[in-house]
Amino acid sequence: MEIRTIKENNTEIAVISSSEILITDVQSALDLIATVNYETGCDRMILNKAALCEDFFQLRTKLAGEILQKFINYHMKIAIVGDFSGYTSKSLKDFIYESNKGNDIFFLPGEKEAVEKLSAV
Template identity: 55%
Template sequence: MNIQVIQHTSVPIARVTSNSILIFDVDSALDLMASVHYQSGVRRLILDSSAIDERFFDLKTRLAGDILQKFVTYQTKLAIIGDFSVYTSKSLRDFIRESNRGSDIFFVGSEEEAIARLSF
């Protein structure tokens, strides 16, 4: 795992990259939040969707809701970068749309969009 801190309009954002899956359950999400905060002091993360277990995107597993609730509870904002058009589930599309209307969790297509969303 590599953590790069991006300063954008005085708001530090951690860009987390990895060649392996970092989030595969609630505990791994908590570990990621703790590691990033400990190493960088940052509570705003950008993560590629490829670093998240594919089960996350199947809402029937309840993994997405459980994990994202932890991010909100621990006041850590998250932007997930990926091509979400590959998912055909109407429920997932609705979930993504509702998340993007909020202020804590974002599903975006680019790092630039992630930075813009997390800068407020």
């Protein structure tokens, strides 16, 4: 895992790059939040969707809700970037739509959009 920081509009954002899945359960999400906060001091992060296990995107597992609640509890805003068009679940599409209307959790196509969104909230 590699963590780099971007500064935009006086806001520092951690960008996490990894060739492996980083979040598989609630504990691994907490570990990532703690690592990013400790190493960078950032309270915003960008993470590629490939770093999340596929169960995250199956809402019936409740994993997405449990994990994203930890991000809210620990005041870490997150943008998950990638192509979500391959998911056909209406529930997941609605979940992404509603998340993107908020101020803490975003599902966006790329890093540029994520930086813009996270530096504006």
